[in-house]
Amino acid sequence: GAVVSQHPSWVICKSGTSVKIECRSLDFQATTMFWYRQFPKQSLMLMATSNEGSKATYEQGVEKDKFLINHASLTLSTLTVTSAHPEDSSFYICSAARTASSYNSPLHFGNGTRLTVT
């Protein structure tokens, strides 16, 4: 069964509103979670690394004030897309590794969230 749960699976929102996406590790604690964005038929673009109890590390070009990440517990990370615009429409996926050493552990992905901003 799924070890990482992501919610919602899809969301449609109006331009200017904010959307929160949740990512939960179901049967393990994840000190680190990764948030990706994927455009149709393209690769996974890492947006940020979510660290439990500390600030997220954002990749170059990703606006931290627009994509707010909170990792308040060892099993939950949230991504909030603030003041969403149509160009933010995309597929957002989170992932986590079972062990603290994420560099040599398989990543478990959530089902993804398809965001459409109208």
Add this chain to the structure above:
Amino acid sequence: GQQVMQIPQYQHVQEGEDFTTYCNSSTTLSNIQWYKQRPGGHPVFLIQLVKSGEVKKQKRLTFQFGEAKKNSSLHITATQTTDVGTYFCAGPVVTGGSYIPTFGRGTSLIVHP
């Protein structure tokens, strides 16, 4: 900076033909992982290779890690329509002092029945 490159971007095959996707890193990798993403789905972990020259098999899938640990390949023998999807390689790349799993752009496999 460090990159993980993957080719080809797309591959069309007739059912029963073989398929190979190649992954290259600009630096030595401690390990390489392979994932499969079905259309409309999320990436699913397939395998991890750690040792230089390592070869692992999963039924019709053969994974190789190069001797220099800078390249890898995934070969599928006698493709089936169930093999359709995008195959990604991923390696830990040092970014800002931390290892970040970095994905290749993926190879989309299209199998024609």
